[in-house]
Amino acid sequence: MTRLRMFAAPLRYIQGPGALDALPGVLAPYGEHPLVVTDPYVRELLGARVAGVLSEAGLAPAVLELPGEITAAAADELAASAGAAGAGIVVGIGGGKALDAAKAVSLRLGLPVVTVPSVASNDSPTSAAIAMYDGAHRLVAVDRLPANPHAVVVDTALVAAAPVAFLRSGIGDAVAKKFEAAACRAGTGVTALGTRPLAIGSVLADACYDVLQASAVAGLAACERGAVDDALEAVVEAVVLLSGLGFENGGLSLAHSLTRGLMRARGAREAMHGEQVAWATLVQRVAEGAPAAEVAELRGFLVGVGLPTGLAQLGMPAPTAEEVRDIARITMTAPHLANLTVPATEELVAGAILAVEALG
């Protein structure tokens, strides 16, 4: 079993301005009543547009709203209220919570799921992972679908219209993947699929990094203008598709492990996932003993796109030694720590955090 290796991906990935119009073609083979899962904000923003697109194609969706946090109880309730709708497929439309809710409902109903992100703030739309929280927004579990989403539909006109902070966060989530996949391959751990990685995970994660180097600044500028151009398209593909396939097939490492500690840290717990990961990527590079020039290059990239390179920028000014130790201690509870070239210890991680603080 341990010698098996696996690759996983969505069946289809559709991206571009107006991609929402492709949704009926994706859904139609699964019956007239797709189950749409969204949140109140996105329903207000896009509900009429989605309803129009679907009804034009003869589809009559049932619509469910996730009212608050994505908890097991909330997912159970949504799935129960959908039971009688006779849906053949679930569609999540919105931000991370709405997509996770759609995945959680599809898991409970045994139906395929399509993800339609309204922002590109992380790579979860392509992934089989479902982040489950408690009522106080503490991560309690990462559930998994039996397969990746049936399709991912990314309307870049929506991404360009959303606040630029979301795309910036997505870049922070994506920039880690090259280094995490490399650490997983060099270490002894496994990917999200539970197997040692195939080469393709690193190939995709490396490509993700290269696209960000070439296009992140221009892509963010386009988003700020609300414009869809080639740079924005390239960055969105890197943030959603290359990053998602890169991590699921290439493996996570210390950078994502550190988000466990940050989720409990003063101030930093409020930062977006991708902001946390951007900073944590620097910490990982220092912890694994990367050459100073490479650390400086990564730091320069993060500064250039406006991502955090210190705890103060994450909302935790003047961290005490004890607070740094707490972040390191909770980081040790993450499942990706074998994916590192050096043994991950609390001392190593705390030291790397302090070294990154010293850079700024």
Ligand SMILES: [Zn+2]
């Ligand atoms: Zn992530």
